[in-house]
Amino acid sequence: MAGLLDMLRRLRRGPKELRILMLGLDNAGKTTLLRRLSNEDVTCVMPTQGFNVKSVQTKGFRLNVWDIGGQKTIRPYWRNYFESTDALIYVVDSAARRRLEESSVELSILLDEQQLAGVPLLVFANKQVRLVRPT
Numbered sequence: 684m685a686g687l688l689d690m691l692r693r694l695r696r697g698p699k700e701l702r703i704l705m706l707g708l709d710n711a712g713k714t715t716l717l718r719r720l721s722n723e724d725v726t727c728v729m730p731t732q733g734f735n736v737k738s739v740q741t742k743g744f745r746l747n748v749w750d751i752g753g754q755k756t757i758r759p760y761w762r763n764y765f766e767s768t769d770a771l772i773y774v775v776d777s778a779a780r781r782r783l784e785e786s787s788v789e790l791s792i793l794l795d796e797q798q799l800a801g802v803p804l805l806v807f808a809n810k811q812v813r814l815v816r817p818t
């Protein structure tokens with residue numbers, strides 16, 4: 684995340700307000716990540732039916748982070764959020780081996796999108812650590 688911000692800092696001199704779009708399959712951990720960014724409780728996150736948006740102030744930037752639901756039925760709506768995106772964070776559940784193929788297919792579709800051409804991309808390999816200790 685810090686690396687992405689450094690890159691954006693180099694890319695643009697102007698306004699320090701950025702629109703970050705967060706996409707990825709359902710259950711990848713997007714909403715959890717969004718809540719962590721704003722220091723909120725992550726213990727009972729429900730699948731996102733529409734979207735969540737939060738404004739986070741960090742390292743001299745105001746980040747408006749859009750987290751869109753990743754369920755298959757919601758994916759056709761992702762495109763409604765492409766416009767004016769400054770950076771795309773694509774979240775992958777690295778523990779869900781059997782869904783890596785599906786995840787990469789969705790990412791390659793995004794990479795072909797005209798509206799996202801040239802937008803910096805961060806692929807976030809999530810779920811490499813446990814959220815809570817096993818009991």
Ligand SMILES: Nc1nc2c(ncn2[C@@H]2O[C@H](COP(=O)(O)OP(=O)(O)OP(=O)(O)O)[C@@H](O)[C@H]2O)c(=O)[nH]1
Nearest residue numbers: 709710711712713714715730731752753810813814
């Ligand atoms: N172990 C582990 N679990 C995680 C991590 N991040 C998220 N989870 C769990 O993964 C599940 C899904 O997380 P969400 O944040 O709801 O996933 P999402 O990508 O927003 O899913 P949709 O809203 O359906 O698109 C939840 O049970 C989280 O607690 C992580 O880093 N490690």
Ligand SMILES: [Mg+2]
Nearest residue numbers: 713714730731
């Ligand atoms: Mg969600």
